[in-house]
Amino acid sequence: MTRANFRRAGRNLALLCLIAASAGLARADEATFIALPDLQQASGAEIYSHICQGCHMPDAQGAVGAGHYPALAGNPRLASWQFVALTVVRGRSGMPPFGRRGTDPIAFVGARLSDAEIAKVVNYVRSHFGNRYPETVTADEVATLPHPGAAERH
């Protein structure tokens, strides 16, 4: 990366921060909440900090009680994007499924994320918290995974 590119990258980062801040202001009436329709605009980082960190913790270190929430930081299982995406789509060992198709009530379950939203958050956790997996996953690739409730969609 040249010096100029680096400076541009820095400016873009600053700009991104501003956009993020104003997006927060735009939702002032919803405060820190993302209403479901707004999730489409949310970044992977926002989806992580609004949903995932409830269990996996802000630093992605997980937690231990009578059971445990696995750390995502430095977790070798993240090497497989399919493993991560499938876990988000279908849930695992008590973790809720986020990729449920259809429109059946999921109120207690929590959020229903689109394939694009799942791709964003999968890419985010695989490239943050000390994880450096270079390849990214797209919504189309997430769509190829078996989703719960898929039969109801067609």
Place this chain on the structure above:
Amino acid sequence: MQEDSTVPAMSRRALLRMIGISAGSATMYQAMASLGFAAESSYRGPIDLQGAPKGASVLILGAGIAGMTAAYELRNAGYRVEILEYNARAGGRNWSLRGGDTYTELGGTTQECRFDKDLYINPGPWRIPYHHRGILSYVKRLGVPLEAFVQVNYNAYLHNSAAFGGKPQRYRAIKADYQGHVAELLAKASQQRALDDAVSKEDQEKLLDSLRHWGALDKNYAYAASEASSKRRGYQKEPGGGLSARPVSSTPIGLGDLLESGLWTGISNGDDFDMQTALFQPVGGMGRIGEAFGRELGSLIKYNAKVTDIHQDDHGVTVRYEDTRTPGAALTTRADWCLCTIPLGILSQIPMNVGPELAAAVSSIPYASAVKVGLQFKRRFWEEDEEIFGGITYTDLPIFNIGYPSTGYHSSGKGVLLGAYIFGMSGMEFTAMTPAERVRKAVEYGAQIHPQYPREFDNGVAVAWHRSPFTMGCFGIWNEDTRAAHYDNLCRIDHRIALAGEHASYISGWQEGAVTSALDAIGRLHQRAIAQGASA
């Protein structure tokens, strides 16, 4: 806030709002019916466990309602019983947070509850329907005093931040107006002969009479400002005595505004089987039940015990565990049989040699996200200023509910509200916050309904169930597919291990599910124990 102009966005928002308003309420419960909610208790009186084999033993994992129900009955039947419990207290999700209590959630944040003496919140269950005969029978046997839990309060609010300028509406007015308008419409349809195909002429006269009665219509079958409608929805000036006695009728909300507001979704909140009067709560907090069970079972319960391995063989079940106060040192215990009530998300992580069907069932049930926030205020302004005594306000705001205490009415001094009871997406977002942020947001949102909040707020506590070290979630969520694939497998005894808890019931998320599943499981275990007799 205006509705979006595009139809799909509008319907999504409307749906969201509906879910927000009706969370834990009628509409939600109708929607959840297919998931096994609102099922009637299968409790049919005290269990008969005669003929326990001499010296037979049962190891119970978890001192929640299911585990302690089982322990109580098995001990009384002559079994040798031991319970391992992760927490330092009995009760599990049956729990009240009181002044002086501390609670450390996953992630390590410790909250100290600073409520005044006798004030509390119930982070878990907070109401017992009268027909939950199982849990009520143990409440009675344990001598825990009950009082009425107010579910429906006509003077509490229904609130949509985007309707009526954000002003909360009294439940009484919304219910009366909706009923009145619908009655008027039906009466008109009948008079215009639109119902002739469906209702006989004779019955239409009765229908008209009933509509006038039910909807508080006037003599012309109109729902309008009148003595009749004000008796339902409230007066502009209430009747009194003396010279100032004459009441002034109030004006109903128009049908269009009412429908547009979406507040009708909150009308049936008390109509569901689980929410119908009477409901009860233990005097002093729901946790009184778990505490009484704990006293009753005494030294049978080993606290601070974290189960790390469950292994059965032909003769019994060996459980490894560690004392959470001295982690690392492996302890073991053994019994002929094991009743395991550990929540499934945790159990799925504990090595246990059971068949593939049970193992699959254990790892297939996600847990609900739920958050409760308790807020202490310097005075009971909801009673003093707004005449709200018990009951629940429902709102489209991310706090979902405000629950008013069904106890201590008219007392002076401080009071504690349930400032939020949140499920789903908002529940997850609240879980992702620190406890202090949750409390702050609950105060901020609640102030839109009760402007007294900022001035009167004293302190608060917040419990996010996915951060609970002993459950890692609120309760097991089933759907039709998982019921069909896994429910029977989850409940079937696997050799010497049986599961129980609300997750092994069709009364998900209720204590009655825990009681009835425990009784069902130990009844079957008992039959096996008898069949094996002394050879066990």
